[in-house]
Amino acid sequence: MRYLLTKKVKIILIVAALLTAGLIVLSSVLGNTIGDVVVQTVLQPLRVGTAALTDKAEQLYDYIFKYEQLQAENASLREQLAQMQEDSRDVASIKRENDRLRQLLELLKEHEDYELVDSYIIAWNSNDWSYSFTVNRGSSSGIAPGMCAITESGAVVGVVSEVGTNYAVIKSVLDSSLDISATIASSGYSGIVSGGYATGHLGKLRMDYLPSAAVVRNNDQVVTAGSTVYPRNLILGHIVDWAMNDSGIAKYAILEPAADIDSLEQVFIITEFDAG
Numbered sequence: 001m002r003y004l005l006t007k008k009v010k011i012i013l014i015v016a017a018l019l020t021a022g023l024i025v026l027s028s029v030l031g032n033t034i035g036d037v038v039v040q041t042v043l044q045p046l047r048v049g050t051a052a053l054t055d056k057a058e059q060l061y062d063y064i065f066k067y068e069q070l071q072a073e074n075a076s077l078r079e080q081l082a083q084m085q086e087d088s089r090d091v092a093s094i095k096r097e098n099d100r101l102r103q104l105l106e107l108l109k110e111h112e113d114y115e116l117v118d119s120y121i122i123a124w125n126s127n128d129w130s131y132s133f134t135v136n137r138g139s140s141s142g143i144a145p146g147m148c149a150i151t152e153s154g155a156v157v158g159v160v161s162e163v164g165t166n167y168a169v170i171k172s173v174l175d176s177s178l179d180i181s182a183t184i185a186s187s188g189y190s191g192i193v194s195g196g197y198a199t200g201h202l203g204k205l206r207m208d209y210l211p212s213a214a215v216v217r218n219n220d221q222v223v224t225a226g227s228t229v230y231p232r233n234l235i236l237g238h239i240v241d242w243a244m245n246d247s248g249i250a251k252y253a254i255l256e257p258a259a260d261i262d263s264l265e266q267v268f269i270i271t272e273f274d275a276g
Contacts, residue, residue: 103152115272131174155258181225190212205255
């Protein structure tokens with residue numbers, strides 16, 4: 001044991017001597033004291049580690065800063081895109097309105113007796129049996145219950161059923177409770193048109209009480225017969241099918257509505273016309 005300790009001590013002394021000699025040589029070469037060399041030797045790894053951490057911190061800061069810049073740019077681009085889309089919708093809406101007004105002018109050339117109030121749909125209220133919507137004009141604009149609503153091309157939309165100061169409810173032609181006297185334009189045969197849901201024809205119109213001998217053809221146009229509510233010859237729709245009713249003594253016809261009710265934006269209410 002004593003021999004081993006002596007041997008270990010000798011080894012330690014030899015290593016220390018070598019390190020001391022190495023430090024003396026290094027200090028001579030570098031021109032520094034041994035203490036400086038020791039300090040530099042110990043601190044150098046710390047300096048390297050600190051520099052590495054500083055570089056990482058700078059990289060992280062640059063990443064976060066650039067990320068925030070990208071976020072701000074993305075938000076700005078989204079806002080610009082939303083504005084462009086809104087502008088595009090506005091332009092498209094104005095174009096549709098101009099197209100409607102041009103068609104309306106042509107209609108008024110043929111019906112100079114019509115007094116019209118334009119209105120926009122602001123709410124829908126529909127179920128299986130009834131089909132109505134609300135517009136943004138009311139009694140303050142001269143609208144009253146029982147007035148007829150049409151499209152710019154003269155297709156029947158429905159009739160005013162309720163009025164407030166600045167709104168009106170219009171019961172559409174698809175409503176099963178609405179009955180309109182009508183005729184087949186090509187033959188003059190008359191009947192009553194109402195919404196087709198009650199008879200299993202959702203989204204269509206049904207013309208009842210046609211004579212059994214009536215000549216009915218697909219694509220024949222059906223128009224209003226004329227009354228104190230509906231001017232004569234407003235378009236209701238065209239025939240897509242027909243058959244005998246259950247009694248076998250009269251015919252009925254199924255119509256495709258002339259007005260595309262579900263896509264309406266604007267309707268025109270006839271406040272006055274010559275019923276004579």
